[in-house]
Amino acid sequence: MSERQEPQQWHGTTILTVRKAGKVVIAGDGQVSLGPTVIKGSARKVRPLAGGKVIAGFAGATADAFTLFERLEAKLEQYPNQLMRACVELAKDWRTDRYLRRLEAMMLVADSKHSLVLTGTGDVLEPENGIMGIGSGGNYALAAARALADTDYDAETICRKSMAVAAEICVYTNENITVESLDDESAA
Template sequence: MTTICSVKYNGQTAIAGDGQVTLGKSIIAKTTAKKIRRIYHDQVVIGFAGGVADAVSLQEMLEGKLESYSGDLRRAAVEMAQSWRKDPTLQKLEAMVIAFNDQDLLLISGNGEVLEPDE
């Protein structure tokens, strides 16, 4: 299982991931995967948990939404979550995304949830 953790403190945000790729429930296939990436002109950082192909699909979807909404992460995340929840093909994706920029820290899930941590 993947571990992605993010902390926001005093206006600064940090994110870390374990880099582990697991096949099935118990076979560790790789320990050096890069699950944290910078997107949208290096203004947004994402970390993802779940299937790699699913996570890449979600990354591409979020990047498209960020382009559509001029980098507004909050709006892009809500639009992405709505699309994810409504589209039967996307509903099969098994991944979660943590995304942040200089203003927002958000957890985006396939259930259509966009959660912002408490201060």
């Protein structure tokens, strides 16, 4: 009798957001892995949406994430300048739609007012202290960012240093970092 083997899964990533002193930043690594093999080292998992008014990063299956980016972009068009509403509507669809329910990804999204975590279980969460990490190296980056939050470093520097820590620890995270940022309206 032959054992049934599970198909290899695409693994990991690290996405981090930091909101500090008038800026919100989302950073992500570029590694895509299939089992123990690095397939690509320069994937772009963080990107601007809504004409640059929103930034987003994803952790999870790449095709699923692109589907979610497209869906979020459509919700942002439907509810312009209302990130929270667009995300809640996406989360409802994600949880109830038969196709979307199968998507395996998480997202960090931010505009000038809000930073949010979106999950397939219907969660739309605003992180404490403006810092959140997702993906296989997310907790490492989150811990490093929290430790650096009270320093004089700006949001981008905190993201870059924290992502470097995650890359040293998590085998599914590399040092090819993409960073997107926006000015934080609440600091004005």
